[in-house]
Amino acid sequence: MKGFDLLGVYSARLMEPGEQVVSGHRACQGCGEVLAMRLIHKELGPNTVTCSATGCMEIISSSYPDTAWAIPWLHVAFENAAAVASGAESGYKALRRKGKLPAHLADKKITFVGMGGDGATADIGLQALSGALERGHDMVYVCYDNEAYMNTGIQRSSSTPFGASTTTSPAGKKSIGQQTWKKNVTEIAAAHRIPYAATASPSFPFDLMAKARRAAETPGPAYLHVYSACPTGWRPASDLAIELGRLAVQTASFPIYEIFDGNRVKV
Amino acid sequence: MKGFDLLGVYSARLMEPGEQVVSGHRACQGCGEVLAMRLIHKELGPNTVTCSATGCMEIISSSYPDTAWAIPWLHVAFENAAAVASGAESGYKALRRKGKLPAHLADKKITFVGMGGDGATADIGLQALSGALERGHDMVYVCYDNEAYMNTGIQRSSSTPFGASTTTSPAGKKSIGQQTWKKNVTEIAAAHRIPYAATASPSFPFDLMAKARRAAETPGPAYLHVYSACPTGWRPASDLAIELGRLAVQTASFPIYEIFDGNRVKV
Amino acid sequence: MAGVEAENDLSREESRMIELRFHGRGGQGAVTSAEILATAAIDEGKFAQAFPSFGPERRGAPVIAFARIDESQIRDRTAIQQPDVVMVLDPTIMKIVKVTTGIKPTGMLVVNTSRGRAAIAELTGFTGKLATVDATAIAMAEIGRAITNMVLLGSLVKAAALVEAGTVEAIIDRRFGPMLGKRNIRAFRRAMEETDLG
Amino acid sequence: MAGVEAENDLSREESRMIELRFHGRGGQGAVTSAEILATAAIDEGKFAQAFPSFGPERRGAPVIAFARIDESQIRDRTAIQQPDVVMVLDPTIMKIVKVTTGIKPTGMLVVNTSRGRAAIAELTGFTGKLATVDATAIAMAEIGRAITNMVLLGSLVKAAALVEAGTVEAIIDRRFGPMLGKRNIRAFRRAMEETDLG
């Protein structure tokens, strides 16, 4: 049963139909990241506004004239998804309070999502994220962690694990590959004392979706760090994304857990 | 004895003479931040290269043609002191390894310091700091925390405590002042699993100086967060900086402690 | 508009611009006094400007501020090089700053001092109009702190009548609120009485 | 330089530039084959270019690559619109992409297929030179994976003799290292033998 518990197996068929990320996107064959993105947004549903960083998920879902998005979606740049989402959240907040929203939006509860890859989150967008968490916006930030800059060709990020060989941390005569330890953004986010932070993996889809929901329902900022296997960057066969994610969790090389108000809870 | 322990009292006179930050700087009367800067650099001594962020300490120490610095010192911008210091450290490292340093520098052990205010550290320079910590440069980063952007006129930072009134988080009919909780950069730094992180205050000068030394002697990145009372920004009389710092520590509103490799040690 | 007869000869023909420079220390309110003076002139329908010296000066350091008053629109924004009036809020400033730099020979020096006219005339070597007041004493007595900026404004109104006392008082009231406003107005009024115009 | 007699009539006069387009799927090595071809030409003293289609195409998606070969310096960097040669690395591509778009009537189509010339001629409607090879079969046999790019290069060298086999083999050897190099060279050679030029 590949570690997939029975309950899990049969609950799959209870899933609602309806997708916010539709077929026709241009992710690689067998991409674990796009699966995570699809499942999270499926769970969050149509009343979601997503602000995306540049990266694989942006490129493969929004090349004019094709969009894979069935919800309102905004891409601005690589390093500012959290800030853009803060702005969107604040815009709605102000308009709602001031009674300036059109009638059909006035009472709609909307989930605001900022999302990016590990590069967009742990590196170039860390500050925008920290600012958004600190200010306390009511939003969910999702990091898809495939442990490198995949969109630009498998360069190292600070989320690349020690020893991994990437195009900018290649193994060579004088180097074993990545020379630094994986930055733990979830811990960093939790150090902001936000109400909710969690790690997850699409290999455990119901867990992932439940966490997405919890993140959305938490008032204030929530952070979701999703381990996303990337067959292109990791170079295994294209059918292994789920298996690899499951393995990472089961061997605790990527533990999944939740942190409420800074206090860690294992799952 | 104002909480100053006896040992401390009498060790003051054992201090070495020699200053790296000289008189004639333009800090306000009674500035606690410049005191912290002076003491730290006094301890680190002449073989130090300091890279400074824009802020009070930069402006008051380096207005052409006046410099308060007796060590090599470089200011580039507000948000990048940690990156600039990384660069300087790497430059020396490469030149030394390649035998390219002039003879008089070849064997000199140099301490590389990046420094900035709480704004430069917790806000606009957080990412540069995170990057530097993650990459593992052998350097010391010092944050002078006076809990607001003082250089530009007492605007809030993410290090401003909850409820404090600043020019951009003013108390008013609809606001109590700062609406967010103080960001804990020391915890964030420690979440990077760096070998040494500590908090300190110039009100406890020997503790501060000992930590500065420990930070410098730690191989790899060290982070020092220094509570720095600012009479101009906090609006008390000009003779209270030391007293206020002492109070903050003693009431645990600003606890001082050390964290080695991510494990907290109270002092 | 300037209904009061000027007590001196700073000529007030149409469009004769008056330029003022204020000396004080960072944190002492030199800028505020320039500001209140200009606001008063504007409230009286005149044209006026006030501005600080644009530097990052710190608490304690000597600072300056400027004001201009005119009957017609003021188009000059450059620093004032040749002031008609120089105001010295802090007596200790004169030891370290040459406060008379650039002052017009026909100009006026308004000084906070406890030492009297003669001493100041000698110290500064200034031969034009001189107004002195022991502003620190007045401020300590009326406000309880050595914040002399409103006192000096009183002296100025007395000495040069660029604006009316009532206008200034209204602004002080608005700006400082009932408590502190009242004290400052008292200090302002005392200065109008106690200033020594020679 | 091109010492071997060309087996076809792609005219080789001085400065007649040959332009090639390669069709494959992301991850299949179309770019590599263009690159090796160009490098071989350069190693032989010719001028050549190779470049991918500059897009963010993902693994699995149809991709194209280009090459140009000439006796004199090549100054054109624009995309190739009218190729002399079109190489099809993956037989399934032809169902979804019109591989003959823009190809010169005098041009040549080199196709990986197990279905034989006639089927391809019919499928593509192309009436120019056609070279076919069951590259997938060769690759599976020699390399153990369906990586057909070196096989197709063999067919091309056989069909058009733009570069010498030895030059290509040397590059394959350099690039893939001893193990994989040897296998690819075997595949390359088999293609030179098994390619059907009609």
Place this chain on the structure above:
Amino acid sequence: MTQAFKFPGWKDLPLGMDILEPGSARRNRTGDWRSERPVWALEKCVKCAVCVIFCPEGCLSVTEEGYPQVDLDYCKGCGICANECVTACIAMEREVE
């Protein structure tokens, strides 16, 4: 070489180059990318829908009878469904020319 979509002239570009049609990527038939296709031995299928949930393309759905069903217009042939199927009832078969 084929570009089904006709790009609009500049006057017809939406403000800000927004894409106004949600999910317009559906026009992009990524089934073209496939070199292998999943084939079901439905007799072994327990209708658990695990394959459905794990498909990165979202191109699997559940029929009225509860069986999985693939939309080959989008299936890229990654093989995840086959690898994850709890009863191993999916096989990947090479696409023919």
Place this chain on the structure above:
Amino acid sequence: MTQAFKFPGWKDLPLGMDILEPGSARRNRTGDWRSERPVWALEKCVKCAVCVIFCPEGCLSVTEEGYPQVDLDYCKGCGICANECVTACIAMEREVE
């Protein structure tokens, strides 16, 4: 109104506008900022040097006899030394005109 320093012409500006003289800020006599000055009743002084260490200006030093000594060229008169003195032997006195 007084600017002791004569600014160099453009040709004399150092490369990159570096300041080549370490500690050149010493030319900046911040004693001018002072409106109060510290005055010592040395008879009460226990030579602990606590005042010295806490002076933000670094303008206190220790004499040969071990007593603190102020450099009034730089003392800004903040009063920290007076406030921190362990024996309260420092008084702040207003500067006279």
Place this chain on the structure above:
Amino acid sequence: MARRVGMEVSIALAEAAKLANVDVISAYPITPQTHVVEHLSELVADGELDAEFIPVESEHSAMSCCVGSSATGARTFTATSSQGLALMHEILYIAPALRLPIVMCVVDRAISGPISIWNDHSDIMAERDTGWIQTFAENAQEAVDLTIHAFRVAEHPEVSLPTIFNLDGFILSHMIEPVVMPEREQLAAYLPSFVPLQRLDPTKPITMGPVGIPPVYTEAKWTQEVAMRNALPVIEKCWDEFEQVFGRKYRSIETYQAEGADVLLVTMGSIGETAMTYVDQARASGVKVGLLRIRLWRPFPKQAFLEAVAGAKALAVVDRCMTLGGVGGPVACELKSALYHEERRPKVVEYQAGLGGRDIPVSDFDRMVQGALAVLAGKRVPEPRVLQVRE
């Protein structure tokens, strides 16, 4: 009726933004912009302005938040200067491409290095390609009026472009001077509420900011250029309407004593006022000199400019910014480019002045005009010159 008051210019324009009833302010402090945002924070804290004030952690995020906010249809305002503007640089190109009508106040300040908190135009000139509408204010009144005009123009359905109004740091921003504050009723008459042309709306989902692949990038940029060109008459029209409501008149290009002038001084920003003083003096002593002030810098009002200079024999152009290693300052460069193919082209004598807070006194204008007159008298046109360089 509208009150005439003495007010610091920064405060006055913040009050104008309040009158515009902005919904979201996202800003980061930097000298000399600080008083603008500080006052806005106070207004929000006191409930005088109902808005979200987002205290971002950098200017990069300030502009990013503005983009997110504006995309929801909120009236969005920010302000910055110098290093802050430079840190926004990347995002400054994106806001106009997304056609988001953000309004930004740029308090112009020299750019580092060396670091300077004082005024010139080197910060804003670096953004001349970005696609923001840009105006320049000369005094308090203009700063207030241009604030209001900026919202009107930016959000105008025929425009929908972000708009910057510039004011000189300190020398204008920190001045206390008289200003007539508009009344709420006037605002209501002039500035309609913002009806966004696009919005992140779950009931009508759109995708904003997709990739501009080569078949479409050129067209996308061209639509931006066309939008800028089309904005020009709307901007003028909004000034006409402004005059009707408020009684004060603005034009893209404004002249002073230009009639019969042989030499026209060309300025942008607050030095225009000193230049007027100079022109008055020079005219009085018989020099045929006038003044041309560029109020609208982007889109550049080429036609109006050409008409305004038609009679002049020489222009003395003041740039507040250097193009290091370039042919001259950015404004002069552009003006010469605009004039290049004209039949009757004035000589253009270029000056770079007022850098990093150095005052441009009346005497400097005289030097400039004398330089231009010398050229008219037959002297070779000198290379662009930086004024007041100490030897």
Place this chain on the structure above:
Amino acid sequence: MARRVGMEVSIALAEAAKLANVDVISAYPITPQTHVVEHLSELVADGELDAEFIPVESEHSAMSCCVGSSATGARTFTATSSQGLALMHEILYIAPALRLPIVMCVVDRAISGPISIWNDHSDIMAERDTGWIQTFAENAQEAVDLTIHAFRVAEHPEVSLPTIFNLDGFILSHMIEPVVMPEREQLAAYLPSFVPLQRLDPTKPITMGPVGIPPVYTEAKWTQEVAMRNALPVIEKCWDEFEQVFGRKYRSIETYQAEGADVLLVTMGSIGETAMTYVDQARASGVKVGLLRIRLWRPFPKQAFLEAVAGAKALAVVDRCMTLGGVGGPVACELKSALYHEERRPKVVEYQAGLGGRDIPVSDFDRMVQGALAVLAGKRVPEPRVLQVRE
């Protein structure tokens, strides 16, 4: 002897940086610059290049690290593109002010929005005021040669300025083409080791980057401008020396078939090669057209440019960037400015083309030249035109 090899241009120039024995590389990946830094990482990982490779977390930090590194006297290299360059913007002004001879490869790419990974010059044009020396390469050989030249010039004691060499993204950076790789001995003969004029040295402490108060800011900027002007002859001299060592000749302004040309095409970057093809064809059919290529963009070689166009009746200038709402593209604007006061001025017909990765085929050059010929035949000079806008 120097080997002629087929190599991807990015790899080739990374190899050139290796030959220059750089000490510190601090870079952040971005398409299409990636192959440059990837190859450098490999060289370092394999010990073929002894250098610190700093894998920064953003381009802002990349440039900041470069500043810190260069200030220690280390030979410092970086590379970027587009959004990355834009994110460095603030620091780009500071490196030249500090006179730090950093060398940067800019792989030119269009700037967002809309986001595009493809080539044009909108990224680099935004940095035309900053004070970096800037050259443009047209092919692999030039990219390699300009890499080496960049170090020579930047570190030249009479220059000491940071230097950018540009190459077009993809269309040049990703080409495999022939290149003659220099040999170590040649490098040794041409490029001396870096002797910094300033250094963060504890035995001789200096303060770098102090505040530029108004009495000194103007002078500081003027020294930068003078440094740029003085760099011009040194740059040319370094090309002369280059020719002596490597046998290849470069000039600030280069012409092709310019003699007797009525119309000169003006290009910058790799499209110059296609333009040559066009010129050959056009000449063959009797059109009197030539080509002028700007190799050195900063400092702008005004004199050489004026001499090169002296005989032409019209210029057809290609900008790879739009100045939205401006008078025209940045290159054309500057050229017209340079020509403004010349006695005999060619007509300048402006085109903006090749935006966001759109090819400029030979036929486009023909359209441009036809446009210029039409002007010579009496047609009004058209407004700047963007080519290939789909109606």
